[in-house]
Structure formats: C-alpha cells, structure tokens
Amino acid sequence: MNECNVPVCSENCPHQNLIDLAKQNFPTLEEIEELAELYKIFSDNTRLKIICALGKDELCVCDICELLSLNQSTVSHQLRILKSSKLVKYRRQGKQIFYSLDDDHVKGIIFQALDHIREDRSITK
Structure with a gap:
C-alpha cells in the first residue's frame, strides 16, 4: 500500500510484453x-x-421540454452543444424539429454505462 492506501x-519489475501489447491500440x-x-x-x-x-x-x-420539465431555451442550448459534438442530429418536419441520437455509438456509450450502474446496484441489494 502507498500513502493513498492503494x-x-x-x-519494480515492468513486464515489457504486456507494455508492448498495451501500446498497440493506445x-x-x-x-x-x-x-x-x-x-x-x-x-x-x-x-x-x-x-x-x-x-x-x-x-x-x-x-423533450415536456418530458424533462425544462423550458425551450434550456433544451435548445443543450441540444446545440450535443449537435456541435455530433451526438445528436435533427430533421425538420414543417414547423417542428425532431432530434435523435446521431448514431448507435452514442446510445451504446450511455446505455452500457447505465446497465453497469444498474447491475452494481442489483448486486449490492
């Protein structure tokens, strides 16, 4: 253990084969x-x-505003950030703007993390 209790x-004996393997996709x-x-x-x-x-x-x-109980200004601001980060996309239908996740990667990142959290919670109960 060190001073942080880790x-x-x-x-000190580095394993060069493991280091080389880690470097391959680093x-x-x-x-x-x-x-x-x-x-x-x-x-x-x-x-x-x-x-x-x-x-x-x-x-x-x-x-989105109704579901999250937020005003349109707040939602629009956050959607602008998500759009500029290529996490959401939109399409226009008449006067309405529909947003969706940009691709399945975004969905995977969030929902795998959520599954991980939910799994940890079920283990501790």
Whole structure:
C-alpha cells in the first residue's frame, strides 16, 4: 500500500510484453484530448437526460421540454452543444424539429454505462 492506501507493486519489475501489447491500440494524445472533451459533454445532467430521452426514438423539442420539465431555451442550448459534438442530429418536419441520437455509438456509450450502474446496484441489494 502507498500513502493513498492503494495496493502497489512491492518491487519494480515492468513486464515489457504486456507494455508492448498495451501500446498497440493506445490512443494518440489528440485522441485522448478528444475523448476527454466527449466525456465533459456527458458530465452535464441535462444533456444526459436529453440523450436518455432520445434513446428509443426521435422527439421534437416540445416533447423533450415536456418530458424533462425544462423550458425551450434550456433544451435548445443543450441540444446545440450535443449537435456541435455530433451526438445528436435533427430533421425538420414543417414547423417542428425532431432530434435523435446521431448514431448507435452514442446510445451504446450511455446505455452500457447505465446497465453497469444498474447491475452494481442489483448486486449490492
């Protein structure tokens, strides 16, 4: 254990074969920075609620406002951030704008994490 009470190796003996294996798919600095930015987008409760709301099907802005009990200004602001991050897309139908998740990757990221949380909760009960 170290000063943070985290188990650590008691001797310094790097395993070069494991290090080489880890390096094979290790992200570039640019990819790490983009990944950090993506997770910053996910760190906002309102944006996560919007993403979850769009998990089954597209919704118009009015539907999102009603579902989440938020005003249109707040929802529009968050949708703009999600759209600029390529997490949601939209289509126009007359005077209405319908939003949906940009692709299945977005859905996978959020709902796999949610499954993980729910699984942990069921284990501890």
